[in-house]
Amino acid sequence: MKTILPILTVVAAIVVLWYGAAVWLNSKWVYDQAARAGTEVTTAQLISETMAQERPVLPAPHQVLAGLWDGVAGQKITSKRSLVYHGWVTLSATMAGFVLGTAAGLILAIGIVHSRAMDMSVMPWAIASQTIPILAIAPMVIVVLASLGIKGLVPKAIIAAYLSFFPILVGMVKGLRAPDGMQLDLLRTYNTPRAAVLWKLRLPSSMPYLFASLKVGVAAALVGTIVAELPAGATAGLGARLLSGSYYGQTVQIWAALFAAALLAAALVAVVGAIEAVTLKRMGMAR
Amino acid sequence: MAAIPIIEARGVDLVFQTNDGPVQALRDVNLEVAKGEFVSFIGPSGCGKTTFLRCIAALETPTGGTLKVRGMSADDARRERSYGYVFQAAGLYPWRTIAGNIRLPLEIMGYPKPDQEARVEKVLELVDLKGFGKKFPWQLSGGMQQRASIARALAFDAEILLMDEPFGALDEIVRDRLNEELLKLWSRTGKTIGFVTHSIPEAVYLSTKIVVMSPRPGRITDVIDSPLPRGERPLEIRDSREFLEIAHRVREGLRAGHAYEV
Known part of the structure; x- marks a missing residue:
């Protein structure tokens, strides 16, 4: 209270x-x-x-709420005016991109922690990749993939992954390096293979870092997906809804789509938070 | 003492390369430890006692001399999992239960599952933590955590137990109890123990051999073979004349080391 x-x-x-x-x-x-x-x-x-x-x-708040309510509950789910429909299109691409980005971030982080060469060569590129505005990259990716005949979910997922891998990478490099010298020495006294050091020490130690990164990453994936829906002339997705709203001056529609996106992001972060709570509790790390 | 020594150091040197130039951590360390002995390394901070223990464990590599453990190079002995190591801090994994922590080396070394359980039970009893296996580390006191970390080092069949100031962070009452228990444990398991400490009473009470070291560079100034009885020793032994004589000799050795420095 x-x-x-x-x-x-x-x-x-x-x-x-x-x-x-x-x-x-x-x-x-x-x-x-x-x-x-x-x-x-x-x-x-x-x-x-x-x-x-x-x-x-x-639009006044009640107009936005009315627009949101109409978009969510007032339409058939299959309707092009339904925010549930557009939300699902965006969500599916977001999830695909998030999974892809998380996997990429994890694999690169594991590589960086284990190989000095990768540490020196990959990290600068990863940082450089994030200095380029996503709005500049997204149309190129979509055009190039479209010319290869790849359309729909995949290009959006790739852009979502492009944004979400970075926080995972940075967080996990830090997390996998979290064990101190003594803990690493202990495993050395057991003559522990590197894979076992990763599984038994580095990965469990990195869990708090992982979840912090996942929360940033999932929100970034959603932003990436919406940005990817803007330039493609996409007909579905919250990004397309935002764009068509701005074409026709439908400000209520824009704001409703915006709120739908914000709610979706909040829900995704909350889901990651819930998984975090359960995992850390089961690991005995929550107090 | 005719058998091959379990630890044998001949002219061991260790020089660390630092940003301020080379630092001689150990100089010309010679030592023989027979199987089943309890050896204490005592000296002021910076005398290289921990460094020497880490050399035995192959966590550091000497830059000169030879160091043999169980008749092989220290690193080979490490690969053969010849020793259990107890660090200054318990260093238990917070995400594993006490039993899970003790099981860690057994999992890594590939002991079969039923054997793991039996061993965990056995060492939990050995360090007097029976019934605490399902607790998480943060639910235990500092002394109990350190006992769990000793159990972890005992769980697998290593001939040697290396302990780096394991009770340094504990209060004196707990430390006395754990010293007593450690002696019992030593006489029951028959392991060779290398024990780093900066407490004179602790070193004299526990050891069959006391190695006195002095700093800059780290070297051995005296090796004392204790005349105290082997095996279990009552705490009251610390008031005996023999005990005080050895303690005096250790103190003299430490003082000599300091005089050299000035």
Whole structure:
């Protein structure tokens, strides 16, 4: 109960600010309409009209919620207007990319920890890969793959993987190197093969790092997928929904898709968090 | 003492290359340890006692001289899993139970499953931790954790037990108890024990052979064969005349080492 009050206070403050901003940003249209009709606008009119526009500059929170509700519950799941449908398209590509990115990050991290040559050669490239704006890479990847006849989920998953492998790589390099000299010496006294050092010491020690990275990685994978849906002229996915909303000035649709994406990201992070809690508890590492 | 010594050092030198130039950690260390002995290495910090123990364990490689363990090179002896090593900290894996921690070397060395269980039970009893196998390390006190780490070193059939200040972080009351138990354990298992400490009473109470070392460079200044009876020794032995005489000689040896330094 102690934590719920501050949380609600912050939410309430955001909602109040948002409503204020909606009135302010949407008032121009109301004044223009009134000037054209030659009428005066009262304050009450101003407020009610700024909140009920079809294409507001900034939709009011209740409009966004209504749009979100309509998109989720008001449509058939197979409908092109359903956010569940678009959400699923995005989610499936996100998950595919996340799995791919996690595997790539893990394998590279294991290589880097075990080989000095890989440490020197792979890490700079991994860092360089993240300095290039994803918006510049995504269209190229999609065009190149499309020319090879690969379309749909795979190109999006690759871009999602491209964004999500990096946090896993960095976190796991740190995590696999977490065991101190004494723990490594202990295994040396047993003449332990390297594979067993990895399985019995390095991987278990890296678990807290792994989950921290997975949370960043899964959110990055979602961003990657949505970005990949923007330039392709894709017809499905939350990214496509955002894009078509901006083509036709459907700001409510944009915001609803945005919120759907945010909720999806929050849900994914929460799922990773739940797996983390269960795993660390079973490993006796949660306290 | 006619049999081949289990540990034999001849003119062992070790020089570490550091950023500030070479540091001589050990100089001309000569030592013979017979099977079944309890050897203590005592000296001030920086005298190389831990370094020498690590050389025996092949965790460090001497830069000069010869060091033979069980008649072979230290590294071969390590590969043959000749010794169990107990570190200053217990270093138990927090994600494994006490039994799981003790099972770790057995898993790595490929002991069959039923044998693993039997051995874990046996050593848990040996270190007086029966019934604690299912607990996690953080549920145990520091002394119990250190006993678990000794059990882990005893679980497999190594002839030698190397211990690097295993009780250094414990209070004196717990330390006395563990010393007593360690002696019992030694006489029951018949292992050869190499034990690093900076406590004179601990060294004299436990050992059949006391190696006094001094720093800069690390070298042996005195080797004392203890006249105290082998096997179990009551704690009261520490008030006996013989005990005090050996303790005095150790203290003299340590002082001589320091005089050399000034």
